[in-house]
Amino acid sequence: MMNFTPGQPAREGAGTLTEPPPAVRAGALTVERGPRTVLHGLDFTVPRGQITGLLGPSGCGKSTLMRAIVGTQAKVTGTLEVLGRPAGDPSLRSRVGYVTQAPSVYDDLTIRQNLDYFAAVLDPGRAAAERRHENVTSAIADVDLTSHSDALAGNLSGGQRSRVSLAVALLGAPELLVLDEPTVGLDPVLRRDLWNLFHSIAAERGATILVSSHVMDEAERCHRLLLMREGGILADDTPDALRERTHSETVEAAFLHLVDEAVAAAAANAPKETAR
Numbered sequence: 001m002m003n004f005t006p007g008q009p010a011r012e013g014a015g016t017l018t019e020p021p022p023a024v025r026a027g028a029l030t031v032e033r034g035p036r037t038v039l040h041g042l043d044f045t046v047p048r049g050q051i052t053g054l055l056g057p058s059g060c061g062k063s064t065l066m067r068a069i070v071g072t073q074a075k076v077t078g079t080l081e082v083l084g085r086p087a088g089d090p091s092l093r094s095r096v097g098y099v100t101q102a103p104s105v106y107d108d109l110t111i112r113q114n115l116d117y118f119a120a121v122l123d124p125g126r127a128a129a130e131r132r133h134e135n136v137t138s139a140i141a142d143v144d145l146t147s148h149s150d151a152l153a154g155n156l157s158g159g160q161r162s163r164v165s166l167a168v169a170l171l172g173a174p175e176l177l178v179l180d181e182p183t184v185g186l187d188p189v190l191r192r193d194l195w196n197l198f199h200s201i202a203a204e205r206g207a208t209i210l211v212s213s214h215v216m217d218e219a220e221r222c223h224r225l226l227l228m229r230e231g232g233i234l235a236d237d238t239p240d241a242l243r244e245r246t247h248s249e250t251v252e253a254a255f256l257h258l259v260d261e262a263v264a265a266a267a268a269n270a271p272k273e274t275a276r
């Protein structure tokens with residue numbers, strides 16, 4: 001279990017206060033998949049202790065970026081630091097929680113058995129049995145599934161399965177949670193409940209949450225946004241600042257405004273045909 005409190009300045013040496021590094025810092029980050037470059041030299045930082053939304057249309061590179069951050073993506077170049085360490089560093093294993101798009105739970109195990117299994121992978125050995133039991137119990141409580149602990153995962157609803165995946169990611173009290181489209185396919189009530197849960201995790205633990213979505217109305221629930229398009233970052237700002245800057249009522253309208261601006265800028269910079 002980490003004792004570090006995200007968002008608090010770390011004390012180093014004789015009374016010197018140094019800010020902890022951001023949750024994520026990327027410089028000239030490029031990723032190739034197959035023959036294509038799918039992320040083009042991204043520069044951005046994700047601050048600690050907040051919910052940052054990674055938003056953009058399907059195929060723009062959100063999952064690829066998340067996989068690079070958690071260290072499971074090949075052909076990554078440029079710099080990518082996570083909690084001050086290179087992405088994928090073994091020391092980040094318990095400090096970063098990751099929920100992939102498809103909930104990774106075993107249908108033939110109960111919720112508690114699923115959690116017990118992942119806890120044993122993360123924190124193996126007999127000596128850790130009591131700590132594992134406590135971590136599993138509190139992760140199940142965090143996602144509000146205590147009364148269902150002994151239900152088979154195969155009998156759960158989509159929303160409950162998403163919460164089991166989230167509970168797995170919460171084991172070990174990670175400082176950074178990376179959630180890839182966690183609300184996809186959920187009804188509005190479940191989506192609202194999950195977003196409330198993300199906010200309470202960020203507020204109560206000071207955890208950083210990086211969450212992707214292609215549903216623009218979810219942008220309004222984030223503290224900060226990274227808007228993506230075609231493997232690039234279109235904007236990196238708060239929802240309020242984005243709306244103000246583009247004189248838009250919604251983040252969706254702001255996104256469309258920024259796309260139009262980018263298209264116009266690209267056209268203006270395109271080499272002109274010169275008359276002979």
Ligand SMILES: Nc1ncnc2c1ncn2[C@@H]1O[C@H](COP(=O)(O)OP(=O)(O)OP(=O)(O)O)[C@@H](O)[C@H]1O
Nearest residue numbers: 033034036038057058059060061062063064065214
């Ligand atoms: N294995 C692969 N080989 C080549 N290209 C790939 C591969 N996997 C994904 N891509 C391409 O990389 C780009 C980014 O994909 P990615 O899954 O990161 O997008 P996304 O924004 O997460 O999309 P979605 O919201 O639909 O999940 C897409 O254009 C996709 O076609």
